[in-house]
Amino acid sequence: AQSVTQLGSHVSVSEGALVLLRCNYSSSVPPYLFWYVQYPNQGLQLLLKYTTGATLVKGINGFEAEFKKSETSFHLTKPSAHMSDAAEYFCAVSDLQGAQKLVFGQGTRLTINP
Amino acid sequence: NAGVTQTPKFQVLKTGQSMTLQCAQDMNHEYMSWYRQDPGMGLRLIHYSVGAGITDQGEVPNGYNVSRSTTEDFPLRLLSAAPSQTSVYFCASSYSSGFSYEQYFGPGTRLTVT
Numbered sequence: 001a002q003s004v005t006q007l008g009s010h011v012s013v014s015e016g017a018l019v020l021l022r023c024n025y026s027s028s029v030p031p032y033l034f035w036y037v038q039y040p041n042q043g044l045q046l047l048l049k050y051t052t053g054a055t056l057v058k059g060i061n062g063f064e065a066e067f068k069k070s071e072t073s074f075h076l077t078k079p080s081a082h083m084s085d086a087a088e089y090f091c092a093v094s095d096l097q098g099a100q101k102l103v104f105g106q107g108t109r110l111t112i113n114p
Numbered sequence: 115n116a117g118v119t120q121t122p123k124f125q126v127l128k129t130g131q132s133m134t135l136q137c138a139q140d141m142n143h144e145y146m147s148w149y150r151q152d153p154g155m156g157l158r159l160i161h162y163s164v165g166a167g168i169t170d171q172g173e174v175p176n177g178y179n180v181s182r183s184t185t186e187d188f189p190l191r192l193l194s195a196a197p198s199q200t201s202v203y204f205c206a207s208s209y210s211s212g213f214s215y216e217q218y219f220g221p222g223t224r225l226t227v228t
Binding site: 041044045046049101102 | 162173206
């Protein structure tokens with residue numbers, strides 16, 4: 001069975017600082033990995049995804065993530081935080097057989113301090 | 115395109131009552147799914163459908179029924195509501211093949227069972 005662990009349910013950074021949200025996964029088959037963002041009282045929006053190919057994936061709003069198979073990680077980063085980045089972020093995993101059946105982590109709430 | 119729409123946005127039920135959460139999409143997606151979101155637990159898959167007339171159970175199906183009579187609609191039925199079903203419910207849709215694998219989420223239905 002697949003699983004996802006997001007380290008830190010709350011992360012707080014200053015505006016302009018590096019954002020690092022951690023995600024580790026467990027999968028017995030090659031994974032597909034996703035980061036979704038949820039703004040208050042809204043649905044989820046895809047930030048970026050890894051399926052095959054290049055392990056450094058760039059997404060929307062300046063975010064990127066790197067798939068590291070040896071570390072079973074898919075951490076999300078952004079060089080310089082903006083106030084508008086305040087939201088909840090979810091890491092999710094699936095696989096080729098059930099690509100649409102996402103298994104989510106518990107989420108990380110990102111707060112940006114002025 | 116309206117994308118994925120959900121009704122109602124909010125609902126309060128008494129224990130034992132039944133209701134149907136509506137979900138519709140206008141993107142001609144084959145795959146549709148229902149998730150519930152609970153604090154600290156991320157999103158968990160309830161039921162999914164790979165096309166009209168085909169449904170299957172996800173991780174937490176007990177207490178919920180679904181059917182898929184058309185490509186566009188995927189209603190979720192609570193047969194006898196329980197307080198444990200208090201949650202935020204999200205519907206999502208995507209293509210079932212190809213390499214996109216992006217799921218589009220609706221805005222959610224916040225359900226309280228008293």
